[in-house]
Amino acid sequence: MPAATEPDRELPNRELPTTPRGLRTRSSLVAAARRVFEDSGYLDSRLIDITRAARCSAGTFYTYFTSKEEILAAVLEQARDDMLHPGTERVDPHDDPVAVVAASNRAYFEAYQRNAKLMALLEQVSNIDPEFRRLRRERADAFVRRNARSIESLQSRGLADAELDPVLASRALSSMISRLAFNHFVVDAADDRAPAEYESLLATATRLWVNALRLPNTSEKGG
16 A cells, blocks of 8 residues: 555654674665665665665665655655765855855755765655655755855845845755756756756756845946
8 A cells, every 4th residue: 555545654753873893784775775766766775775875684684774755754864864965065144145145055055966866865755755845845845944044144244135024035045956956967968968067057947046135246347
């Protein structure tokens, strides 16, 4: 019976192991599961495939996870952390706001590219499983909250349109960037079509973000 008929089901929120060996074993299982899911897809992946890839027994698997759903959630959580905090090199939050937006978009796109296969899996699984749909929504909300704080900071410094609702603006702009990334790194790649040039994609996304917030482009003032 499809998981969509079980709206009250929730994935367990198990605590991490407390020993270095336990952490290593769990990490090995998560890494193996990611390889299996990316190679075979979620529906066709079996627990035995994961334990074989991790070179461990089924008993070891159940020490750390209760099901295929739970370990997929752990894999997706790892990817979420990578994408939410990808890091931006040599850009201070108080630098030219346009440079900050460009660097943030570049870091996000690079992280999305690293995790593109998992983003495709999340899109598929969230359509049939309400629990993964909830996880997807929580992931999106985390990005919205982070970007809303950045917009509020820009508004307080007199750099962004003060009349914008920072949360609604963040939701609109974050959704735009997310779908651009999905279409570029998942849809276009899967269809084996020539995707838009990466730098053009980045420049367009940044220009739309900057124009929407009415940010001053200090790099153009001297030119």
